[in-house]
Amino acid sequence: MKHVLTAAALASLAACTATPPPASAPPAAEAPAADDPYLALEDIHGAAALAKVEEWNARTMAALSADPRFEKDRAEARAILDDxxxxxxxxxxxxxxxxxxxxxxxxPRGIWRQATLASFNAGKPQWQTLIDVDALGKAEEQSWVWHGANCLAPDYNRCLVSxxxxxxDAxxxxEWDRRTRSFVEGGFTIPLAKSDxxxxxxxxxxxGTDWGPGAMTDSGYPRIVKRWTRGTPLAAATxxxxxxxxxxxxxGFSILDGDTRHAFVSQGTSFYASDTWLLRDDGSLVRTPVPDTADIQGVIGGRLIxxxxxxxxxxxAGAVVSWPIAEALAGRNPAPSLVFAPTGRQAVQSVATTDNAIWVALLDDVAGKIVTLRxxxxxxxARTAALPANATLEMVSSDDARDTAYVIAQGFTLPPTLYAVSADGAARAVQSLPARFDAATVDVExxxxxxxxxxxxxxxxxxxKGAAAPAAALIHAYGGFRAxxxxxxxxxxxxxxxxxxxxxxxxxxxxVIANIRGGGEYGPAWHEDALRExxxxAYDDLYAVAEDLVARGLSTKGRIAVSGRSNGGLMAGVAVTQRPDLFGAAIIGSPLLDMKRYNKLLAGASWTAEYGNPDVAEDWAFISRYSPYQAVKPGIxxxxxxxxxxxxxxxxxxxHARKMAARLMxxxxxxxxxxxxxxGHSVGADHAEDAVRAALLHAYLRRVLIEGDRSAP
Known part of the structure; x- marks a missing residue:
């Protein structure tokens, strides 16, 4: 898959999943407001802050691990994750x-491995280990976590391993050699940083990396892209x-079109706007005709998508268009042409190119579809792939030369199945997970x-099926960054x-999964309806879903939990402070909560296009109406x-989480x-930690919503 960029790409570049790497050392925080008594908890590795964290961790672990189901849950979760x-x-x-x-x-940290494509497609892959991350970490006395490998076409023997x-994120x-299965002595090496x-x-x-003082943007990301030639020191890059x-x-990034590699440089002027240049063979840059608010998806047959x-x-908005790349390289301003336009209830989620086809993943009233275009x-x-209806469909990779995409289909009761999808729309199951429960016992609506x-x-x-109603409800939502x-x-x-x-x-x-505004369920307008002011x-949408559950007799006020991580953690924090009458519990992961200072902490400054800038009085006027940390009041x-x-x-x-916890306590x-x-931001470094978290959360929900225990741990 030469290039994949979702309609929610910038979400994955910041608050939701993977980001373009910010600086290895965050900008110094500005002086806080005098009325913040918990500023010391922002000292990430400070002894006093970590002592408080350990105290809270121990208290929570003791209370929830005492649940008679905790160990059974933890073991089952670990078995499922490690299966x-x-x-x-x-x-x-x-x-x-x-x-x-x-x-x-x-x-637990993973093995990077390879198999023949024939054995993989037959569902019986014969794997060969390339890098054993656990063994490497042990040998090098580092707690390594895999961040991926970028291998050079057409032979893919030399790889940049992160x-x-x-x-x-750092x-x-x-540089690693796939033939010798070893790191290249004297090869390319970029020291610890949030590099690209x-x-x-x-x-x-x-x-792009941390070149030294002044090399990073105020948001903490690389500000300078350089060309680095083998055999020269990194400091000599131009x-x-x-x-x-x-x-x-x-x-900088590159995209293959057949055997032709096109290099680009992108300058993000705001979170949702980037000026993009093509790098010519002579080293000069020429501006592409792509609008700064559009997302480049790939190159196919000489056309920039x-x-x-x-x-x-x-x-x-929401359409896919193309330009002739040769015209762009020549410095002309070619006219675009339409490739694909979704209908009113559809939204493009991702686009990819193989050698002879364009692949579009759609949501149609939040049901997945894959369309191939030739x-x-x-x-x-256009052809619509023959994949399960009313399923979540994820394009994960492709065989470019054979014009085949690999797609995972799943749903609440549909076990994940990996399909090989050809450009004519035919789909063949490669691997399917065994059922973990009887789907006939579950109603999905x-x-x-x-x-x-x-x-x-x-x-x-x-x-x-047949469960008593009303019951306790758990609502997951996100509501931001086009995700x-x-x-x-x-x-x-x-x-x-x-x-x-x-x-x-x-x-x-x-x-419950709630499709509140701010995401990309219905295209750009669905996201823009929750931007800034x-x-x-987005929060009113969440409350509407919770109240609709009550109106349908599925749940009751005070027995509804809200769950979210990152921007979704902000949403859950807002729900707790704005509607404590409606929600009886909240799972808040890796959250933004102090929206007065979020732009001064780590990568926060990059998200002002989403939330606004709290240092601007007009923006703080609307941010302050929902910022959870400032909203917590005594007597409620x-x-x-x-x-x-x-x-x-x-x-x-x-x-964010530390200070909000302290204020509530x-x-x-x-x-x-x-x-x-x-x-890191995804929290669990391996399955063992994920299994513990799953068991803790179940014990918490049972204690609070089922048993009605509102006491402190």
């Missing part, structure tokens, strides 16, 4: 080989593009709630909580909250707290 029948997600296809990163009980100590990049490296050719890289301190990031987040000429006399000929302003908000419900939320198998709980949803449904309770719309009974986070989260500062509120020492 060797898990889907072997294909990574890169190397000619007739395919790679995969595999984790199980024997390899390894993170403890799972932070990593070390080292791309191949130009076998002896040249485009690199500058290709330098951005301003106020930019979000400057990065992009997704429009804003209308352009006659093309609507050039024809009439423009582009999609409902629509009406938000405060009349907007129709979809949500999905899973519950046990859609879709149903996954009940043993694949959102936010790496394993089988929590399965347990909850088996308990006779209600599991419109943020309250808030629901018991469970915070989880990671000390080594260098994207969203762990101080100050006012006598019950708080559960668990901060992992490793794992």
């Amino acid at each position: 060797k029948s898990q889907i072997a997600r294909p990574g890169q296809v190397f000619g007739d080989m395919v790679t995969n990163l595999w984790r199980d009980a024997d390899h 390894l993170s100590p403890g799972g932070t 990593d070390v990049v080292r 490296a791309s191949w130009l050719d076998a002896d040249t890289l485009l690199v 500058t290709i593009k330098e951005g301003a301190a106020g930019d979000i990031a400057v990065r 992009a997704y429009l987040n804003k209308p352009m000429d006659a093309f609507p 050039p024809s006399a009439a423009g582009w000929s 999609q409902f629509f709630a009406t938000s405060k302003d009349g907007t129709r908000v979809p949500y999905f419900v899973a519950r046990k 859609a939320q879709t149903p996954t198998y009940l043993t694949s709980e959102p936010y790496r909580a394993g089988p929590l949803a399965k347990w909850w449904v088996e308990d006779g309770q209600v599991h 419109k943020r309250q719309n 009974q808030y629901p018991p909250v469970f915070f989880y986070s990671s000390t080594e989260d260098d994207r969203v500062h762990p101080g 100050e006012y006598g509120q019950p708080v559960y707290f668990h901060e992992y020492r490793e794992g």
Whole structure:
């Protein structure tokens, strides 16, 4: 898959999943407001702060591990996570080989391995280990976490391997040889930083990293992209593009079109705007015709493909368009042409190119579809892939030369199945997980709630057939950064909580995924309706879903839990402080909560296009209406909250959760707290930690919502 960029790509670049790497050392925080008594908890590795964290961790662990089901839950979660029948997600296809990163009980940090494509497609892959991350960490006395490998086409023998100590966004990049299965002595090496490296050719890289003082943007991302030639020191690399301190990031990347490699440099002027240049053979840069609000998706047949987040000429927001790249390289301004436009209830989620086809992953009223497009006399000929209906569909990789995409399909009761999909739409199952429960015992429905302003908000419900109603409900939501939320198998709980949803449904309770505004469920407009001063719309959508559950007799006020991580953690924090009457519990992971200072902490400054800038009086006027940390007041009974986070989260500062927990405790509120020492923004560094978290969360929900125990741990 030469290039994949979702419509929610910038979400994955910051608050939701992977980011373009910020600086290895965050900018110094500015002086806080005098009325913040918990500022010391922002000292990430400070002795006093960590002592408080350990105290809270121990209290929570003691209270919840005493649940008679805790150890059984932990063991079941670990067994499911480590089961060797898990889907072997294909990574890169190397000619007739395919790679995969595999984790199980024997390899908690993973093994990077390869198999012949023929054996993989037959469902009987014969794996050969390339890098054993656990063994490497032991040999090098480092707690390595795999961050991926970028291998150079067409032979894919030389790879840039990224390894993170403890799972932070910062990593070390080292050149590795697939033939010798060893790191290249004297090869390319980029020291620990939040770097960005791309191949130009076998002896040249485009690199953005921490070059020294002033090399990072105010948001903490690389500001300078340089060309680095083999055999020269990194410090001797020559500058290709330098951005301003106020930019979000400057990065280089490359895209293959057949055997032709096109190099690009992108300058992010705001979180949702990037100017993009093509790098010519002579080293000069020429601006692409792609609007700064559009996302480049790939190059196919000499045409540059992009997704429009804003209308352009006659093309609507949400459409996919193309330009002739030769014209762009020549410095001309070629006219675009339409590739694909979704209907009113559809939204493009991701786009990819293989040698002769474009692949579009869609949501149609939040149900997944894959459409393949190939050039024809009439423009582009479209085929819809023969995949399960009403499922979540994820394009994970492709075989470019054979025009085949690998897609995982799943749903609440549909076990994940990996399909090989050909450009004519035919789909063949490669591997399917065994059922973890009897799907016939679970009812799955999609409902629509009406938000405060009349907007129709979809949500999905899973519950046990015949279970008593009303019951306790658990609502997962996110509501930001164009990131859609879709149903996954009940043993694949959102936010790496394993089988929590399965347990909850088996308990006779209600599991919900809410498609609130701010995500990408209905394209750019769905996201824009929750931007900046419109943020309250996302929260009103959440409340509408919760109240609709009550109106349908599925749950009752005070027996509804809200769950979210990162931006979703902010949403859950807002829900607790704005509607303590409606919610009886909240699972808040890796959250933003102090919105007065979020832009001064780690990568926070990069998200002002999403939330606004609290240092601007007009922006703080609307941010202050929902910022959870400032909203906590004495004399109000808030629901018991469970915070989880990671000390080594260098994207969203762990101080958010620490300070909010301290403030709630100050006012006598019950708080559960668990901060992992490793794992980065995704929290769990391995399956063992994920299994513990799943068991803790189940014990917490049972204690608070089923047993009605509101006492402090």
